[in-house]
Amino acid sequence: MAAIRLDDLRKTYHTDFWKPSFEAVKGISLEVEQGEAFGFVGPNGAGKTSTIKVLAGLQSATSGGAYINGISCEDPKSRQQLGFLPERPYFYTHLTANEVLRLYGSLFGMSGRRLTVRIEELLDRVEMRKFADVPLGKYSKGMLQRVGLCQTLLHDPDVILLDEPMSGLDPVGRAMVRDIILEEQTAGRTVFFCSHVLSDVESICERVAILVGGKIQTQGRIADLIESGEKRIVCAFQLQQGTIEDVTVGHNVTLIPKGSLWQVVLSETEFGTFIRNNTSDISIVDVRVQRRSLEELFVDAVQEDRAHSELGVLV
Amino acid sequence: MMVVWTLALNTFREAVRDRVLHSIFFFAVVTVCASLLLKDVTLGDQDKVVRSIAEGGIDVFASLIAMFLGISIIWKELEKKTVFTILSKPMPRWQFVLGKYLGLNLTIWVEIALLSSMYVLLMLFQQDVPSMIFFVSMVLLVMELMLLTAWATLFSTYSAPTTASAFTISIFTIGHLADDLWLLGSKSDSALLEQIVHVIYWIVPNFEVLSIRELSVHEREIPWLQVGSAMGYGIVYSAVVLMVAVVLFNRKDIR
Numbered sequence: 001m002a003a004i005r006l007d008d009l010r011k012t013y014h015t016d017f018w019k020p021s022f023e024a025v026k027g028i029s030l031e032v033e034q035g036e037a038f039g040f041v042g043p044n045g046a047g048k049t050s051t052i053k054v055l056a057g058l059q060s061a062t063s064g065g066a067y068i069n070g071i072s073c074e075d076p077k078s079r080q081q082l083g084f085l086p087e088r089p090y091f092y093t094h095l096t097a098n099e100v101l102r103l104y105g106s107l108f109g110m111s112g113r114r115l116t117v118r119i120e121e122l123l124d125r126v127e128m129r130k131f132a133d134v135p136l137g138k139y140s141k142g143m144l145q146r147v148g149l150c151q152t153l154l155h156d157p158d159v160i161l162l163d164e165p166m167s168g169l170d171p172v173g174r175a176m177v178r179d180i181i182l183e184e185q186t187a188g189r190t191v192f193f194c195s196h197v198l199s200d201v202e203s204i205c206e207r208v209a210i211l212v213g214g215k216i217q218t219q220g221r222i223a224d225l226i227e228s229g230e231k232r233i234v235c236a237f238q239l240q241q242g243t244i245e246d247v248t249v250g251h252n253v254t255l256i257p258k259g260s261l262w263q264v265v266l267s268e269t270e271f272g273t274f275i276r277n278n279t280s281d282i283s284i285v286d287v288r289v290q291r292r293s294l295e296e297l298f299v300d301a302v303q304e305d306r307a308h309s310e311l312g313v314l315v
Numbered sequence: 316m317m318v319v320w321t322l323a324l325n326t327f328r329e330a331v332r333d334r335v336l337h338s339i340f341f342f343a344v345v346t347v348c349a350s351l352l353l354k355d356v357t358l359g360d361q362d363k364v365v366r367s368i369a370e371g372g373i374d375v376f377a378s379l380i381a382m383f384l385g386i387s388i389i390w391k392e393l394e395k396k397t398v399f400t401i402l403s404k405p406m407p408r409w410q411f412v413l414g415k416y417l418g419l420n421l422t423i424w425v426e427i428a429l430l431s432s433m434y435v436l437l438m439l440f441q442q443d444v445p446s447m448i449f450f451v452s453m454v455l456l457v458m459e460l461m462l463l464t465a466w467a468t469l470f471s472t473y474s475a476p477t478t479a480s481a482f483t484i485s486i487f488t489i490g491h492l493a494d495d496l497w498l499l500g501s502k503s504d505s506a507l508l509e510q511i512v513h514v515i516y517w518i519v520p521n522f523e524v525l526s527i528r529e530l531s532v533h534e535r536e537i538p539w540l541q542v543g544s545a546m547g548y549g550i551v552y553s554a555v556v557l558m559v560a561v562v563l564f565n566r567k568d569i570r
Contacts, residue, residue, distance in 0.1 A: 057402065057403060060566075086399040092325065106318070108405070
């Protein structure tokens, strides 16, 4: 059974009686297996937060379904094994970290020594123990994010939903949160990770879905997606005769001067032609294969969607 | 019920820290104290004047607190986004609405209890003892405010405090004029208008049913039958209004 399942999920907002409705999520289907770390990325307004809110039970699906451990997200029982960290978590500012975690714990039916020990353990883990009795109104954004992570993990959930968990954290905090997420994933928890910071997604997740305009543009294992894309060749050479313009004319290359050497970046197909045309003019010093990064995949997906939209408008 | 109690307690703790509540409570204390001071500068039945001002003061300021806290009870959670980390826990939304409602009323009960105790102490200091009907009148006041806060909670689930306050004040005013509304309908020449006014009368709450302040001021016998039926009316009416609030809140998308 999948830990998270989305079945042709659609979410439409009716903001105003006089305004047309807005479809934020346009039929998303995906499955996240138990113990998997899944990245959910997309530009602003792609429908990530809407999807996450349906999973967390904060919003209802307009059609289709969302399931946690096979239980519909409409059912509060689906949240028994769910830990949710919203983007920039907001808490009751009059409470201290200790008090707010106690409140959340009691909503899960936790109490007494078990809850106290768990709170201390988590506050230690996010290095917030010494601020445990300070009202949350006095906390910085990063400190609130750490408390947010504590409330997410408080009841030891099987499924963890994280919406921009690194937001507001300094580099040390980011590294700490990343380590905690990785530890949880190693311990067998399912992590559904939503972020703009693609390097974080790459370092934590095995699989990713790129969401653009409410639809999934690409999804799969990050390694496979990167491998499947067209590779680029980075070639360093020394000019033997002629000018650099003679060598590069007619080729679609990115040219970078490197001291007495030149470096070109070109596609696999372009590389063959480039070498054949310039055999006697250049002496090759180094050749490297460069794979596409997740960021490039992301940008390509966004651009592809824009191209489709523009085509749609023209047609 | 553990979840409801936890949320109620948290709402209470948040409400008692509110500075506006402190200010209203301060004026309530001043009014209750002033009622005894006025005794010496009043002509006629001095005790009745004191009782009237003190009980009226408790009524007015408790209603103000109920309206002030009630109009934003759910909205504040939505606006401050604190609801995200609460409603993503495994609990149905009715527990959240009920917890907030009970927490709000807990604050009002404590406030009425404090003001009543202070009034009793001041009376004792003046070597006077309030009659039993005063306490029954306070219980009915609690019921009246539970009904008013049920309406405020309902409005707070879908509208901003400004709109909710307009609606709640309207309900409060109409509720206190319900009997006059009936009279107006009955005296109308138009049968249609009479029907419409009578339908409105049955829909809006009748707060006067829940008030025995006049009897309390005059230290009359406790009308137990009226008290019993008023309590029943208040409980059933509040439950119905809260159910509507739950239905509306269940359908709400938390953004």
